[in-house]
Amino acid sequence: MTEPKVLEELEQVKNAALAELENVKDETELLTWRNTYLGKTSAVMKAFSSLGTLVPDQRPLVGQGANRVKTMLEAALTEKTNLLKESAMAHSLASQSLDVTLPGRVIPRGRLHPDTQILRELYRIFGDMGFQVYHSREVESDEYNFQLLNFPVGHPARDMQDTYFIDAPNRGDNPLLMRTHTSPGQIRAMREFSALNPSDPPPVRIIVPGMVYRYEQTDQRHETQFDQLEGLAVGERIRFSDLKGTLTEMARRLFGPNARTRFRASYFPFTEPSAEFDIQCFQCDGKGCGVCGGGWLEIGGSGMVHPNVLRNGGYDPTRYSGFAFGFGVQRIAMLKYGINDIRYFWDNDLRFLEQF
Ligand code: PHE
Secondary structure (H helix, E strand, O other): OOOOHHHHHHHHHHHHHHHHHHOOOOHHHHHHHHHHHHOOOOHHHHHHHOHHHOOHHHHHHHHHHHHHHHHHHHHHHHHHHHHHHHHHHHHHHHHHOOOOOOOOOOOOOOOOOHHHHHHHHHHHHHHHOOOEEOOOOOEEEHHHHOHHHOOOOOOHHHHHOOOOEEOOOOOOOOOEEEOOOOOHHHHHHHHHHHHHOOOOOOOEEEEEEEEEEOOOOOEOOEOOEEEEEEEEEEEOOOOHHHHHHHHHHHHHHHHOOOOOEEEEEEEEOOEEEEEEEEEEOOOOOOOOOOOOOOOEEEEEEEEEEOHHHHHHOOOOOOOOEEEEEEEEHHHHHHHHHOOOOHHHHHOOOHHHHOOO
């Protein structure tokens, strides 16, 4: 009996399949190969489905031959599959290799803005002296920013602080505004404290840090927004010497025991008497330079709390007295770090910020 022709063809298909499998490089190619040689329309599978058309004595022969080819191809497929898996693994391991002796990558560290640094230092200094931090709002009413601080409507001293007003309808003589100073925090704090015990309000020792806004021409020493640090101490028998002692001590703790300070008589509607507070410039030792102007840097205003203001806060001025001050925080930072232009603070220029 001669070999059926199908078996000869299957033998050729098998050889071609194995040769082709050698060149298969990845899973996609492997899938295509499998469809071609073991799929429904492959020669092997067709041989199986054609068994019924053969003469009976050829059936087992062709069946067994086709089975052999199928088993062989399947074995070759399994082997190739494993081979591909192994090489993929080896590849990814190679790319993951790690030299544990290499130095680590440098992580760029952020830093605190010089303004935050100086504020924290001030919190610490005043905290040591018994002051607590009180936060007050940046959007204020005319009433709190001016009227309750003894600036009646139309008072000329309002011109000292060019104000950004906020468009809000129907507020008459009490428009909304961006606070021009942190002093409205005095009223808010005193009212909060005195409400605790109206007939016998507790003493107040607070500092109020925060942004203030002024519609101003900018230059080396002026910005349209800047930080102030307000201070307020209210109690019995508080005197001007307490104010002088507190501010002088602050300057010494900030700048060292030789820091020189001076008070100049001044005017604010909410303090009486009032004084401007200056610290001698470190950059030029008081000779006058780009940081200070005339040898002294004006740090801020201060004075004894006006009786009307105490009353507006719920404190009886016949029993209580107090002192208050308000500093430009950036002015202090300029002096401390030798910065000669206040506009650097909000420029966000990394060349400036990276120096702190
Ligand atoms: N609020 C004043 C200003 O901004 C400073 C000040 C505060 C003066 C407290 C006296 C007392 O100019």
